[in-house]
Amino acid sequence: MNFKIKTLNLKNRIFLAPMERINDIAFRILCKKAGCGLTYTGMINPQTKQKIYLNDKPALQLFCTSNKCIKNFIIKYDSQVSLWDFNLGCPAKTAKKHCFGSFLKDLKIIEDILKTIRENTKKPVTIKIRKSPIAFNLLELAEKYCDAICIHPRTYGQGYSGKPDIDFAKKIKSRTKLPIIYSGDVNEKNCKYFLETFDYVMIGREAIGRPEIFSKIMGTKFEKSFEEYLNLAKKYQIPFRQIKLQASNFTKGVKNSAKIRDKIARIKNIKELERIMT
């Protein structure tokens, strides 16, 4: 079956949630190979000077505090992304300090940002929000400028703990015709329920170190291999500290994983890592 958000064709309704420090291009490629319908970058500031690898055509998530710099960034990268998402949910201290993510609450500024994104792309545009007093105002803006809305129904105060308020996400769904992408505690066991309740789902923490979760849900064949991650990481010049982090994540569920992680933490180069992991 084929699914569609605006002009974007999707092979299924199960996405990899945007995760900063996790979703490097090598990891995204593995998730896609395992059967994931759409992968996201972590949040990216359009003013970044860092090189961005988008050869896998992911959904790109932006964060910023004003519409400054957005236009040029979109023009530069538009052909390399599948969808543009705007982050209105980040609960981190830096988000509070600089007033972005869930701390960006000025509806006029948010509207300027969404308008700028909308005017500069024909790709689908989405926002990712949390449960908040302005969630329905954001829904109104999404209806004006976006093609879908993603809801992670925890408050910023909850961060990533406590229960997501699924009823709140249902309320959002009941008030709009926009497709709803649900995020929050989705795993291989409950995925079916969320797919019956919402249009799309995102998997975040359950996919960390476990790209195979998508193959388990989709019933596709996929052999997880850190060697494959490593080869991609070399190809895309992923920094060594990031490769080490993924190596640790990949030990999830492996026998003696605490010991292996301890070894990984002390490793100084790729050769040593290859010896332990492959």
Ligand SMILES: Cc1cc2nc3c(=O)[nH]c(=O)nc-3n(C[C@H](O)[C@H](O)[C@H](O)COP(=O)(O)O)c2cc1C
């Ligand atoms: C390590 C980590 C990094 C994250 N980075 C982002 C991010 O860059 N942008 C974003 O919108 N959400 C981010 N999130 C939130 C996830 O996208 C997701 O909404 C949240 O973790 C709930 O889903 P889960 O229970 O499946 O993990 C992050 C979460 C984690 C654990």
